[in-house]
Amino acid sequence: xxxxxxxxxxxxxxxxxxxxxxxxxxxxxxxxxxxxxxxxxxxxxxxxxxxxxxxxxxxxxxxxxxxxxxxxxxxxxxxxxxxxxxxxxxxxxxxxxxxxxxxxxxxxxxxxxxxxxxxxxxxxxxxxxxxxxxxxxxxxxxxxxxxx
Amino acid sequence: xxxxxxxxxxxxxxxxxxxxxxxxxxxxxxxxxxxxxxxxxxxxxxxxxxxxxxxxxxxxxxxxxxxxxxxxxxxxxxxxxxxxxxxxxxxxxxxxxxxxxxxxxxxxxxxxxxxxxxxxxxxxxxxxxxxxxxxxxxxxxxxxxxxxxxxxxxxxxxxxxxxxxxxxxxxxxxxxxxxxxxxxxxxxxxxxxxxxxxxxxxxxxxxxxxxxxxxxxxxxxxxxxxxxxxxxxxxxxxxxxxxxxxxxxxxxxxxxxxxxxxxxxxxxxxxxxxxxxxxxxxxxxxxxxxxxxxxxxxxxxxxxxxxxxxxxxxxxxxxxxxxxxxxxxxxxxxxxxxxxxxxxxxx
Numbered sequence: 001x002x003x004x005x006x007x008x009x010x011x012x013x014x015x016x017x018x019x020x021x022x023x024x025x026x027x028x029x030x031x032x033x034x035x036x037x038x039x040x041x042x043x044x045x046x047x048x049x050x051x052x053x054x055x056x057x058x059x060x061x062x063x064x065x066x067x068x069x070x071x072x073x074x075x076x077x078x079x080x081x082x083x084x085x086x087x088x089x090x091x092x093x094x095x096x097x098x099x100x101x102x103x104x105x106x107x108x109x110x111x112x113x114x115x116x117x118x119x120x121x122x123x124x125x126x127x128x129x130x131x132x133x134x135x136x137x138x139x140x141x142x143x144x145x146x147x148x
Numbered sequence: 149x150x151x152x153x154x155x156x157x158x159x160x161x162x163x164x165x166x167x168x169x170x171x172x173x174x175x176x177x178x179x180x181x182x183x184x185x186x187x188x189x190x191x192x193x194x195x196x197x198x199x200x201x202x203x204x205x206x207x208x209x210x211x212x213x214x215x216x217x218x219x220x221x222x223x224x225x226x227x228x229x230x231x232x233x234x235x236x237x238x239x240x241x242x243x244x245x246x247x248x249x250x251x252x253x254x255x256x257x258x259x260x261x262x263x264x265x266x267x268x269x270x271x272x273x274x275x276x277x278x279x280x281x282x283x284x285x286x287x288x289x290x291x292x293x294x295x296x297x298x299x300x301x302x303x304x305x306x307x308x309x310x311x312x313x314x315x316x317x318x319x320x321x322x323x324x325x326x327x328x329x330x331x332x333x334x335x336x337x338x339x340x341x342x343x344x345x346x347x348x349x350x351x352x353x354x355x356x357x358x359x360x361x362x363x364x365x366x367x368x369x370x371x372x373x374x375x376x377x378x379x380x381x382x383x384x385x386x387x388x389x390x391x392x393x394x395x396x397x398x399x400x401x402x403x404x405x406x407x408x409x410x411x412x413x414x415x416x417x418x419x420x421x422x423x424x425x426x427x428x429x430x431x432x433x434x435x436x437x438x439x440x441x442x443x444x445x446x447x448x449x450x451x452x453x454x455x456x457x458x459x460x461x462x463x464x465x466x467x468x469x470x471x472x473x474x475x476x477x478x479x480x481x482x483x484x485x486x487x488x489x490x491x492x493x494x495x
Contacts (some may be wrong), residue, residue, distance in 0.1 A: 027175070028175055031176060035465075039465055101329075108332050109332045109335050109336075112332060131480075131485040134333050134485070137333075142473050143469070145469060146473050147402045148397060148402070
């Protein structure tokens with residue numbers, strides 16, 4: 001698509017902030033529309049990276065599960081971890097990637113809870129790997145909106 | 149019939165003589181109520197009388213579900229004290245008059261509450277003074293006797309040993325009910341909080357519930373002239389309010405100043421001096437991590453309201469997009485994991 005989507009959205013953001021917001025009669029209405037303009041900045045960022053960050057995260061989670069399956073004694077969870085490792089993202093539509101991501105992150109919650117209860121060096125190492133992935137997951141989601 | 153006309157009819161009924169409402173204007177005032185300022189004209193025996201008032205009207209859906217009776221009682225509890233609050237005038241739980249429950253209170257004129265405006269001139273040169281007042285007033289709230297102030301009879305009682313569990317149960321339930329996607333960081337935080345409960349509260353106080361920069365009014369001289377948004381007030385551990393005020397997501401200048409105002413240790417020292425209580429590091433740490441769970445529950449609830457179409461105010465989307473990631477990062481920081489990824493690799 002040309003003009004590119006980010007170019008178009010940036011113009012929409014500018015027009016809202018500079019042309020339309022000042023014309024609104026009350027401060028409340030100006031603030032409400034002004035926030036939409038600010039949010040469009042995040043939409044531009046997310047549009048460019050939307051598929052990429054989801055694919056990256058889903059792959060990272062599957063790799064983590066592959067390692068975890070060697071450590072987890074619970075046979076049911078181990079089986080589900082292995083099954084999750086064998087899935088892959090066929091569709092790169094954001095909605096489909098999100099659906100995969102939700103399934104994988106729910107499994108991560110279960111894994112994390114179980115690992116916390118395990119003793120031993122392997123469990124601690126796996127726990128650290130989970131925290132590292134959780135840190136990366138927040139970094140993937142950050143936008144210019146985030147002051148922290 | 150316009151909202152102004154309906155409101156005038158209601159107020160005339162309360163006053164027992166004719167009333168007129170002018171200059172009705174919606175203003176920002178917390179995302180859990182629709183807030184309006186207006187001027188009430190109600191001549192008494194022929195003599196003109198007008199008063200600037202605030203209407204807080206329940207919306208169809210809000211960022212947080214709260215009871216307006218709690219807000220009204222909390223404001224009433226601090227009348228005539230060192231805690232500056234508006235004067236509560238009427239509360240109406242019957243939705244027949246305005247289509248929703250509401251409260252009416254006096255307007256504190258001339259103050260600014262917007263957190264980012266407070267970081268700019270003319271307020272910016274007063275930030276340290278504002279901080280001194282902010283945590284002194286919070287200490288006064290912690291020191292107040294809920295029984296003597298008439299608040300204890302309005303809200304559910306709680307014990308010093310179990311107040312943490314009640315709050316954690318409440319916000320965990322909100323998180324579970326409203327999450328649109330899994331929350332692995334908050335789930336881990338909740339497990340940590342349950343494994344490491346805090347010591348009993350030093351006392352049971354009135355907890356404001358949302359005490360932060362942005363929920364008080366500051367005049368041009370840098371004086372705090374009104375503490376607002378009491379809708380989440382409850383009884384509990386006063387450390388809960390202190391922890392919420394220190395939450396990383398309220399570091400408005402993107403530096404180490406809590407609430408954009410003062411270094412953390414200074415804020416804590418002021419609060420301790422004012423409240424007569426001690427902010428033991430371990431107990432405060434528990435409440436700070438709890439405040440991240442509570443914050444995240446609020447932000448994801450806002451996201452759900454927007455997503456489901458119950459409330460399409462842009463503030464709901466801001467909460468969902470901006471605050472959730474920052475809140476997760478704040479949780480990671482408190483859990484000691486934020487600055488490490490793989491061995492030797494630091495973010």
